[in-house]
Amino acid sequence: NAGVMxxxxxxVRRRGQEARLRxxxxxxxxxxxxxxxxxxxxxKFMVYLQKENIIDESGMPKERFSAEFPKxxxxxxRIQQVVRGDSAAYFCASSPSGLAGLxxxxxxxxxxx
Amino acid sequence: xxxxxxxxxxxxxxxxxTVAFNCTYSNSASQSFFxxxxxxxxxxKLLMSVYSSGNEDGRFTxxxxxxxxxxxxxxxxxxxSDSATYLCVVNKNTGNQFYFGTGTxxxxxx
Numbered sequence: 579n580a581g582v583m584x585x586x587x588x589x590v591r592r593r594g595q596e597a598r599l600r601x602x603x604x605x606x607x608x609x610x611x612x613x614x615x616x617x618x619x620x621x622k623f624m625v626y627l628q629k630e631n632i633i634d635e636s637g638m639p640k641e642r643f644s645a646e647f648p649k650x651x652x653x654x655x656r657i658q659q660v661v662r663g664d665s666a667a668y669f670c671a672s673s674p675s676g677l678a679g680l681x682x683x684x685x686x687x688x689x690x691x
Numbered sequence: 692x693x694x695x696x697x698x699x700x701x702x703x704x705x706x707x708x709t710v711a712f713n714c715t716y717s718n719s720a721s722q723s724f725f726x727x728x729x730x731x732x733x734x735x736k737l738l739m740s741v742y743s744s745g746n747e748d749g750r751f752t753x754x755x756x757x758x759x760x761x762x763x764x765x766x767x768x769x770x771x772s773d774s775a776t777y778l779c780v781v782n783k784n785t786g787n788q789f790y791f792g793t794g795t796x797x798x799x800x801x
Binding site for chain 2: 620634673
């Protein structure tokens with residue numbers, strides 16, 4: 579059973595471009611979570627999705643950020659018109675249920691030039 | 692009030708020492724508890740689930756005190772490879788949300 583997969587592992591964008599981050603959860607996991615981690619800081623919750631539904635997006639900035647988890651395919655975190663402050667590690671995690679805990683992917687490190 | 696509170700440390704201990712981390716949570720409805728380990732520039736990895744009866748895995752012991760709403764992690768005979776940030780995580784199941792502490796930094800010194 580492959581773990582949570584994220585791609586790309588590293589992404590470089592210039593200010594104003596779009597960043598698209600992908601996450602494939604573990605097989606059998608229907609819950610996907612996205613977290614952001616700035617250097618030397620803790621994990622910050624962004625959004626929690628189940629298939630085709632956003633359950634909790636309370637941690638997501640109101641503008642430029644969106645997330646989806648379609649019926650088929652990976653979950654996508656999309657950042658439009660990136661700014662330097664978006665530079666961070668973005669971790670995706672999946673879970674079969676709350677009792678089992680979260681399983682993290684290796685993260686995507688976004689650098690905005 | 693934060694859902695989960697952790698002492699950020701840092702804890703600097705010599706090899707072979709015993710070190711304990713505590714974490715408090717605010718919501719008595721919380722049902723699932725975990726300790727994660729995060730190495731520098733890596734993803735968090737599940738270290739242990741925490742059960743009411745307490746559980747042990749080698750040098751690591753986790754305990755839950757529901758009355759006082761805290762969980763603890765004890766590391767015995769510390770190794771250099773134990774150096775990392777340790778995160779406590781709480782889940783309420785209702786809504787299936789996970790709440791993370793800010794993490795406690797541990798450095799084991801030779």
